[in-house]
Amino acid sequence: MIAVQAALTGALIGGLYALMAAGLSVTWGVLRVINLAHFGLILAGAYLTYELVTGWGLDPILTVVVTAPVLFGVGACLQWAYERMNMVEFNSLLVSFGLLMVTIQLATNTWTADFRRLAATENPYATSSLELGRLILPTTTLLAFVIAAVFIGGGHLLLRHTFLGRGMRAFAQDRTVAAAFGIDHRRLGLLVGGAAGASAAVAGMIFTLTNSLTPAVAYEWFGIVFAVVILGGVGNLLGTLVAGVGVGLLSGLVSVIWSPSTEPFVLFLAIILALLWRPHGLFHRRGVA
Amino acid sequence: MTIRKGLSYLAAVTALLAVLAHFHSSVGIAPYSIVLTTTVLFWIAQATSWNLLSGYAGYFSFGQGAYVGVGAYSMAVLTGRHDVGFLWSIPIGGLLGGVLALAVGAVAFRLGSLRGEIFALLTLAVPFLLATFARINMDIDGGQGTVIALPAYPQWVGDAQHMLFYLSLAVAALAVAVALAVHGSRYGHGLAAVHDAEDAAEVLGVPTFRYKMVAIVLGGVLGGMGGAVFAMQIGFVAVESVFGLTIPLFVIVISVLGGRRHWLGPVIGAVLVVVLQDRLSAGGLESLENIVMGALLVGLVIVAPDGLYGRLRARPWLALGAFAVVLIGMSLTGYWAELDALLYAMFAAAIVATLADRFLAQPTPKSPDATFSPTRVAADRSGRTPQPAARAAGAADAGATEVAQLPLLHAAEALPGLAEAAPQAGEARAAEAVVGLGEAAPQAGEARAAEAVVGLGEAAARGRALVSCVGVTRDFGGVRALDGVSLQVFPAEIVGLVGPNGSGKTTLVNLLCGALQPTRGTVAIGGRPIGGLAPHRVAHTGVARTYQIPRPFESMTVRDNVAMAVMFGRTGASLSQARSKAQQHLATVHLGHLADVRPGSLNLHQRQLLEMARAIAAEPVVLLLDEALAGLNPAEIDDAVAVIRRIHATGISIVVVEHLLRVLNQLSTRIVVLDRGAVIADGDPAQVLSDPAVVRAYLGRQRA
Numbered sequence: 002m003i004a005v006q007a008a009l010t011g012a013l014i015g016g017l018y019a020l021m022a023a024g025l026s027v028t029w030g031v032l033r034v035i036n037l038a039h040f041g042l043i044l045a046g047a048y049l050t051y052e053l054v055t056g057w058g059l060d061p062i063l064t065v066v067v068t069a070p071v072l073f074g075v076g077a078c079l080q081w082a083y084e085r086m087n088m089v090e091f092n093s094l095l096v097s098f099g100l101l102m103v104t105i106q107l108a109t110n111t112w113t114a115d116f117r118r119l120a121a122t123e124n125p126y127a128t129s130s131l132e133l134g135r136l137i138l139p140t141t142t143l144l145a146f147v148i149a150a151v152f153i154g155g156g157h158l159l160l161r162h163t164f165l166g167r168g169m170r171a172f173a174q175d176r177t178v179a180a181a182f183g184i185d186h187r188r189l190g191l192l193v194g195g196a197a198g199a200s201a202a203v204a205g206m207i208f209t210l211t212n213s214l215t216p217a218v219a220y221e222w223f224g225i226v227f228a229v230v231i232l233g234g235v236g237n238l239l240g241t242l243v244a245g246v247g248v249g250l251l252s253g254l255v256s257v258i259w260s261p262s263t264e265p266f267v268l269f270l271a272i273i274l275a276l277l278w279r280p281h282g283l284f285h286r287r288g289v290a
Numbered sequence: 291m292t293i294r295k296g297l298s299y300l301a302a303v304t305a306l307l308a309v310l311a312h313f314h315s316s317v318g319i320a321p322y323s324i325v326l327t328t329t330v331l332f333w334i335a336q337a338t339s340w341n342l343l344s345g346y347a348g349y350f351s352f353g354q355g356a357y358v359g360v361g362a363y364s365m366a367v368l369t370g371r372h373d374v375g376f377l378w379s380i381p382i383g384g385l386l387g388g389v390l391a392l393a394v395g396a397v398a399f400r401l402g403s404l405r406g407e408i409f410a411l412l413t414l415a416v417p418f419l420l421a422t423f424a425r426i427n428m429d430i431d432g433g434q435g436t437v438i439a440l441p442a443y444p445q446w447v448g449d450a451q452h453m454l455f456y457l458s459l460a461v462a463a464l465a466v467a468v469a470l471a472v473h474g475s476r477y478g479h480g481l482a483a484v485h486d487a488e489d490a491a492e493v494l495g496v497p498t499f500r501y502k503m504v505a506i507v508l509g510g511v512l513g514g515m516g517g518a519v520f521a522m523q524i525g526f527v528a529v530e531s532v533f534g535l536t537i538p539l540f541v542i543v544i545s546v547l548g549g550r551r552h553w554l555g556p557v558i559g560a561v562l563v564v565v566l567q568d569r570l571s572a573g574g575l576e577s578l579e580n581i582v583m584g585a586l587l588v589g590l591v592i593v594a595p596d597g598l599y600g601r602l603r604a605r606p607w608l609a610l611g612a613f614a615v616v617l618i619g620m621s622l623t624g625y626w627a628e629l630d631a632l633l634y635a636m637f638a639a640a641i642v643a644t645l646a647d648r649f650l651a652q653p654t655p656k657s658p659d660a661t662f663s664p665t666r667v668a669a670d671r672s673g674r675t676p677q678p679a680a681r682a683a684g685a686a687d688a689g690a691t692e693v694a695q696l697p698l699l700h701a702a703e704a705l706p707g708l709a710e711a712a713p714q715a716g717e718a719r720a721a722e723a724v725v726g727l728g729e730a731a732p733q734a735g736e737a738r739a740a741e742a743v744v745g746l747g748e749a750a751a752r753g754r755a756l757v758s759c760v761g762v763t764r765d766f767g768g769v770r771a772l773d774g775v776s777l778q779v780f781p782a783e784i785v786g787l788v789g790p791n792g793s794g795k796t797t798l799v800n801l802l803c804g805a806l807q808p809t810r811g812t813v814a815i816g817g818r819p820i821g822g823l824a825p826h827r828v829a830h831t832g833v834a835r836t837y838q839i840p841r842p843f844e845s846m847t848v849r850d851n852v853a854m855a856v857m858f859g860r861t862g863a864s865l866s867q868a869r870s871k872a873q874q875h876l877a878t879v880h881l882g883h884l885a886d887v888r889p890g891s892l893n894l895h896q897r898q899l900l901e902m903a904r905a906i907a908a909e910p911v912v913l914l915l916d917e918a919l920a921g922l923n924p925a926e927i928d929d930a931v932a933v934i935r936r937i938h939a940t941g942i943s944i945v946v947v948e949h950l951l952r953v954l955n956q957l958s959t960r961i962v963v964l965d966r967g968a969v970i971a972d973g974d975p976a977q978v979l980s981d982p983a984v985v986r987a988y989l990g991r992q993r994a
Binding site: 035086088090091092094095096098099100101102103105106107109110220223224227231260262263265266269272273276 | 401407412414425539542579581587591592
């Protein structure tokens with residue numbers, strides 16, 4: 002029973018990983034920008050949420066109304082700069098690594114390295130939970146999963162069924178040809194970068210809802226989020242969601258069966274095995290190389 | 291600079307530093323300088339060892355902290371708990387760092403689809419994993435970190451700071467010596483080729499996997515040794531201080547700042563970054579340190595991605611001037627501390643060198659092997675007039691020796707112009723032109739002879755098959771690209787391989803050169819099956835190929851591109867031998883006059899000729915030309931066909947993948963037609979091209 006509980010909680014938390022990974026995966030897949038600064042955006046979203054809740058007394062979930070547009074703007078600006086400087090793949094990895102260091106240090110200088118957590122009075126979701134027989138699902142975790150699933154599902158439908166989404170996929174496959182068919186890659190890029198920023202705002206909010214906050218936590222996201230991106234397949238949103246849930250489930254199980262500290266081993270083993278056997282993600286349909 | 295000379299300079303500098311440190315009080319050096327220099331030396335060792343794989347071979351690693359950590363923990367645990375002397379702990383730390391690197395490399399480089407970004411992300415994970423490991427196993431550092439007691443050392447050393455200085459100096463000198471030796475050697479050239487075009491390097495005979503493994507292990511050993519000394523320096527080892535992201539950040543900033551393709555780059559970068567960091571903390575701005583470093587990294591990648599080394603080398607005097615002016619000016623005011631003055635002077639030099647190009651006339655770019663820079667202008671000039679040489683080729687090919695005199699006159703006429711521009715270069719070029727023509731004429735004769743032999747008695751001339759595929763099938767997932775293909779290539783043949791798009795031509799070429807393994811069936815070269823052989827081994831059995839989209843080594847001159855193939859080809863040769871041989875091969879394809887330019891300034895036709903020169907430089911028995919004529923205009927096609935004939939005349943069998951049936955009809959001795967992965971015709975060109983099945987495959991059912 003403990004294992005089932007752990008697996009279920011893990012799977013729900015996996016939704017958060019998936020949401021964190023979604024922005025990274027789409028900018029990597031569509032724009033070929035590996036944006037490590039995305040972790041900085043999530044961190045910024047988390048701290049903004051914290052500020053808005055403790056300072057202004059806003060409902061944590063409502064803060065998204067403020068943070069999402071702000072980070073949409075930041076994400077779009079960032080993408081504009083990458084595009085302007087012609088930063089793709091490797092260079093973008095380096096530049097965004099620098100930006101991430103700057104962001105984390107700025108966060109440390111502003112909010113100190115202390116752990117911060119929303120008090121129970123400020124977080125109306127913290128104390129309630131849903132009970133299904135002997136399984137207990139904390140409301141925060143449940144909310145986190147639902148929001149993440151809605152956001153990613155929406156993104157997936159957009160990509161799959163709208164003209165815009167088709168344009169993006171065309172762009173991801175062959176930029177030159179897509180451009181020749183009238184796809185304005187700059188505007189598209191701004192939109193994707195902005196959407197990634199907004200998703201970071203939501204992910205940050207959810208993280209603040211469920212966890213303690215410290216600037217260095219951004220590093221801890223690295224491993225698990227990249228695991229989700231790679232396992233889900235770069236640029237594949239639905240794959241990201243499934244991979245997120247799977248990774249969360251696995252971590253949950255591992256931490257009750259062995260110990261929580263063995264989680265990273267299992268995760269990285271999973272990434273390496275996945276890279277060996279399914280280099281394009283678990284859900285890639287194989288074709289001619 | 292030769293390796294020997296470089297090493298002796300390095301030894302002199304190292305000895306000088308050691309002597310200065312020993313007599314520091316007599317020569318008036320502040321003790322703090324020794325502390326600071328020790329830090330500089332640590333970062334020199336780290337950045338230099340990181341640079342072996344990440345700079346030379348271009349595989350960026352975020353995992354340097356892992357090696358430092360392994361070294362540091364080795365020192366802590368061995369000296370603290372097992373009473374191992376610190377002098378022994380340093381090499382053991384290096385050994386363990388090397389073992390870790392071996393493990394990382396063995397996993398990472400085995401991943402077939404490994405691209406640079408994935409490697410970077412994987413290495414990012416390694417320090418995190420080790421940190422977890424150290425946290426779980428409390429007996430490593432008690433979960434809190436562990437103190438390292440200062441060991442006993444001989445009296446003559448001086449104080450503890452001196453001992454740390456000498457140890458750091460030794461490790462840094464070792465790291466720089468290794469980097470220097472690698473940079474100038476055949477191995478270093480191989481790594482540079484991996485950096486520029488790994489696939490092409492592999493099929494030319496560079497054992498890329500082994501080379502990358504050696505680089506990562508060297509980096510791990512040096513990183514581990516540096517880490518062991520670092521542990522003594524900081525006196526307290528904890529998970530956060532070694533496995534965090536500070537070490538990779540600094541190492542990357544240092545190397546990107548200094549320059550990654552030369553051994554001096556990380557040294558320059560380390561001096562600049564450490565002094566900057568020191569001044570920041572002296573000014574009470576530690577909290578800004580990571581911000582400054584991060585911003586520096588961003589700025590560098592945008593403004594000067596190649597680093598300072600190249601810029602300083604292009605304008606040494608200007609940079610030195612700026613350095614001296616600022617240093618002296620600031621020292622004279624007496625208001626600034628020495629280190630401030632030093633920092634600002636270095637920054638002035640760096641900025642002047644970086645921005646000079648924007649405001650002053652373009653300087654002559656210098657190559658690492660400075661032999662050609664003065665002639666570059668002349669080379670570029672003659673680059674615009676390749677026609678005389680090309681004409682000469684055509685004429686010589688047309689038949690007779692007497693015609694060769696005409697282009698000779700042409701060349702002679704062209705000479706005065708060149709001679710004016712750069713007398714020496716002009717002479718060199720004249721000599722080349724003569725050599726090239728002299729060779730071209732007899733070869734043309736041979737070509738006829740060889741063809742005659744094939745024409746006269748094919749059965750007699752066909753000995754053992756050079757290439758033989760039997761029942762080769764290749765699947766990609768559910769798609770069958772080749773289906774039971776059997777094909778043989780005999781000595782002195784030019785086999786034309788044709789077929790509609792998607793019929794499996796390029797897949798077949800990839801199978802023949804070992805880049806792909808067949809799903810079923812066997813491929814043998816010269817009677818020897820190549821199943822399971824790495825492409826560089828297949829290359830050594832005598833197969834060379836060109837790529838449809840040329841993949842030259844962009845950082846090397848045209849000559850060195852070809853010299854690479856000679857060095858790593860079947861025969862193998864030293865760099866200087868290879869360079870002179872390369873010149874001959876370039877003459878064969880008529881690129882001799884462009885030997886000193888970078889591939890970036892060649893046009894498509896010239897790039898394809900370079901591909902061919904590189905391929906024949908490996909001295910193959912079979913040459914695979916993958917659409918070597920694609921995208922050329924008619925005159926260029928004629929020229930390329932002449933080159934192919936000349937290559938054939940030297941005794942190399944050729945497989946040409948091509949769409950231009952007109953050309954193949956003239957050129958090839960036999961045509962093989964592929965359609966949907968199967969051979970549908972194989973035989974005499976005229977016969978094959980009139981075969982109804984072939985016409986149907988190409989033009990559709992109705993026309994047939």
